Amino acid sequence: MSVEIAENLARVRSRIEAACVRAGRDPGSVRLLPVTKTLPPERVREAYAAGLDCFGENKVQEARGKSEALADLPVRWSVIGHLQTNKVKYLTRFAKEFQALDSLRVAEALDRRLQAAGQSLDVFVQVNTSREESKFGLPPEEVIAFAKALPAFTALRVRGLMTLAIFSEDDIRVRQCFRDLRAIQQRLLQDGDAAQDWHGLSMGMSGDYEIAVEESATVVRVGQAIFGPRPFPNAYYWPGAQ
């Protein structure tokens, strides 16, 4: 077993707990989603040996390759990056969760595939709280209308909202992105369709997960703080970047 992964994991978990204590939250209310993008399947196997069995990947083809290489392990895969309609068919074969839903076209394409296969999928709606051009996600003001259209897609199980905070050294601006996501969630919980579950807030990465937990994250997506630094900054790996 990888000592490095185990040690990093222990540190991340204790920081999540400390952030929960500061915010008066139950540490059991935060799910740690380890992000394994760019890591080879052998590293993911080490992570599994360290006790992890849910992994987040931002590119569907890379994720599918790993899911096949690790088909012998009972692993739950979550796709956390933007998806093109023509790649929907790859996702539904292995993923149990999709955290970057931001268009009705993709919702429709997913729903059609899932219905045909008799499957369902947990989804989070991605919101571009920082309004940076480089980021995917719905503009905050479009989320309510988008949510109203989702019940038509009965194979999609709505679980909440997802965001990437602004890239900034300024914690106040980062925190504001998380607060904005929570404010949208509160509106959905009040006015939304009672059959939809908007309780999930997927927010926070290696650099800002403690702030996210203080601001009510229920899922934090953490890669580098567990597996070590990647060679390029995060935006390099996002679909459509480069």
Ligand SMILES: *Cc1c(COP(=O)(O)O)cnc(C)c1O
């Ligand atoms: C890569 C990635 C993360 C994790 O980033 P780290 O810096 O490795 O913690 C979280 N969310 C998304 C959407 C990502 O692409």
